[in-house]
Amino acid sequence: xxxxxxxxxxxxxTETLRRMRRETxxxxxxxxxxxxxxxxxxxxxxxxxxxxxxxxxxxxxxxxVKSIHDLGIPAVILFGIPEAKDARGSGADAPDGIVQRAVExxxxxxxxxxxxxxxCLCEYTDHGHCGVLDGEHVANDASVERLAATALSHARAGAxxxxxxxxxxGRVGAIRDALDGGGFEEVPIxxxxxxxxxxxxxxxxxxxxxAPAFGDRRAYQMDAPNAREALREMQLDLDEGADVLMVxxxxxxxxxxxxxxxxxxxxxxxxxxxxxxxxxxxxxxxxWIDGERAMAEALLAIxxxxxxxIxxxxxREIAPTL
Ligand code: PBG
Ligand code: ZN
Numbered sequence: 001x002x003x004x005x006x007x008x009x010x011x012x013x014t015e016t017l018r019r020m021r022r023e024t025x026x027x028x029x030x031x032x033x034x035x036x037x038x039x040x041x042x043x044x045x046x047x048x049x050x051x052x053x054x055x056x057x058x059x060x061x062x063x064x065v066k067s068i069h070d071l072g073i074p075a076v077i078l079f080g081i082p083e084a085k086d087a088r089g090s091g092a093d094a095p096d097g098i099v100q101r102a103v104e105x106x107x108x109x110x111x112x113x114x115x116x117x118x119x120c121l122c123e124y125t126d127h128g129h130c131g132v133l134d135g136e137h138v139a140n141d142a143s144v145e146r147l148a149a150t151a152l153s154h155a156r157a158g159a160x161x162x163x164x165x166x167x168x169x170g171r172v173g174a175i176r177d178a179l180d181g182g183g184f185e186e187v188p189i190x191x192x193x194x195x196x197x198x199x200x201x202x203x204x205x206x207x208x209x210x211a212p213a214f215g216d217r218r219a220y221q222m223d224a225p226n227a228r229e230a231l232r233e234m235q236l237d238l239d240e241g242a243d244v245l246m247v248x249x250x251x252x253x254x255x256x257x258x259x260x261x262x263x264x265x266x267x268x269x270x271x272x273x274x275x276x277x278x279x280x281x282x283x284x285x286x287x288w289i290d291g292e293r294a295m296a297e298a299l300l301a302i303x304x305x306x307x308x309x310i311x312x313x314x315x316r317e318i319a320p321t322l
Contacts, residue, residue, distance in 0.1 A: 023304075024300060024303055025303075026300050026310075026318070027322055028071070028072040028073060028319045028322050029074060030299075030303060030307070030308065030309060031309075031312060031315040031318070031319060032073075032075040032269070032309050032312070033073055033075070033311075033312070033313070034077050035061075035064070035076050035077070035079070035102075036053070036054070036056065036079050036081060036208060037057070037061065037080050037081065037098055037099065038056070038081045038098070039057065039081075039082070039083045039098060041057050041060075042057060042059065042060065043060060044057075048206065049202070049206050049274070049278055050203045050206075050207060050274055050278055051285065052281065052314070052317065053277075053313050058098070058101050059105070061102055061105045061109065062106075062110075063109075065106045066109055068110075068316065072319055072322075073315050073319050074113070074114055075113065075115070075160075075161075076106065076113060076116065077117070077118055078099055078103065078106070078115065078116070078118065079123065079207075080098035080099035081098065081123055081209055082097065082098050085123075085125055085126040086126055087125060087127065087132065088125070088132050088146060089125040089132070089146060090124065091124040092119075092121050092124040092146065092150040092153075093146070093150040094153070095156070100154065100156075101157075103157040103158050104158055107158045107160075115158070115160050116159065116161040116162070116190060117161075117163065118165050119147055119150050119154065119163060119165065119166070119175070120147070120150075120165045120166045121143065121147065121150070122166075122208075123208050123209065123210045126213070127213045128211055128212040128213045130143070130166040130217065131144075131146070131168055131220070132146055138220055140169055141170070143168045147166055147174070147175065148171070148174040148175050149178065151164065151175040151178060151189075152175075152178045152182050152184070155182065156182070159187065160187070161188050161189070161243075161244075162175065162179070162187060162189055162190070163246070164192060165248075167217075167221050167222070172191050172242045173241060189241065190242075190269060191237040191244070191245055192248055193230075193234040193237040193242060193246055194230035194231075194233050194245075194256055194260070196223070196252075197216065197217050197218045197221035197222060198248075198252070198275070200252070200274065200275030200276055201249075201273055201274060202274065203278045204273065204275075227256050230247070230260075231259060234264065235264075242266075243266070244266065244267040244268070244269050244309065245266060245269070246268070246270065248270065248271035249271060249273040249276055250270040250271055250276065250307070251298060251301065251302070254301065254305040257270050257302070257305045257307060261305065262306075267308045268307050268308050268309070269307060269310070270305070270309075270310055271311040272312045272313075274313065277313040280294045280295050295312075295314045295317070295318060296318060299312055299314070
């Protein structure tokens with residue numbers, strides 16, 4: 001059957017019919033809000049390249065996470081910016097490190113909020129790479145050891161979920177072993193499984209002070225043209241024991257996300273990253289785009305493509321509209 005018997009516009013006629021016809025709905029339950037934590041007290045400093053995003057000190061977190069929880073957002077992901085950096089990223093697994101103290105403060109203030117920690121070394125190394133160096137090469141296996149120790153220290157501090165974002169080979173398995181060995185069999189791993197070397201991380205690197213001092217991340221993060229390789233990364237992380245698989249960035253890699261949705265019966269996450277967020281905010285500031293609608297459309301697209309968890313800097317603004 002086709003036109004004139006079939007008229008798809010019939011179910012678009014009124015707002016109520018459109019509401020009933022909707023195939024996908026964004027929900028507060030889908031959202032994870034990234035938070036940047038810095039040293040100091042009483043700090044709430046704006047990130048210049050990410051309007052609406054702030055860096056908070058640990059003492060400012062309790063009120064912050066309470067308001068996030070009150071908005072119905074189930075989870076945050078924490079990024080720490082330490083005062084001191086060194087070659088091995090010692091701050092990453094320090095028991096009294098910035099993220100460890102932030103996790104404790106957040107969980108004490110709002111026990112029901114799910115606190116996820118980003119597990120990486122780039123915020124803690126003086127060279128800004130995601131692992132430890134051997135000359136100018138990021139050494140895989142030595143980095144994996146540091147990452148496993150970091151994940152374990154996050155779990156000890158009370159993290160509900162750990163999320164390795166470094167893209168070293170074998171890190172999910174090593175983190176699983178470290179967690180299980182430390183008595184944290186119940187802490188899930190959200191793996192940044194298909195993380196691409198992307199221009200869209202620019203604003204984040206300002207916020208987290210984690211830009212590499214030399215070179216770039218192409219020798220460990222994925223090459224943009226490769227969708228089949230991305231699915232292989234995801235399968236490997238599943239085999240190593242990942243509980244949730246992430247694709248990052250989100251919109252430029254929706255094909256990867258959609259194919260992963262068809263292939264894997266596990267929860268999927270997608271990260272609408274700093275550059276994706278900043279582009280919409282910048283155009284909206286100039287009056288070139290309706291920022292709220294564009295942001296909602298972007299996050300809905302990520303949901304439609306198959307994401308269960310959506311990491312978004314706009315979670316706070318969008319939650320009340322859902
Ligand atoms: C750390 C990390 C990065 C992001 C999340 N974790 C930066 C990077 O890999 O350079 C990017 C997040 C964003 O751009 O919003 N490895
Ligand atoms: Zn990193």
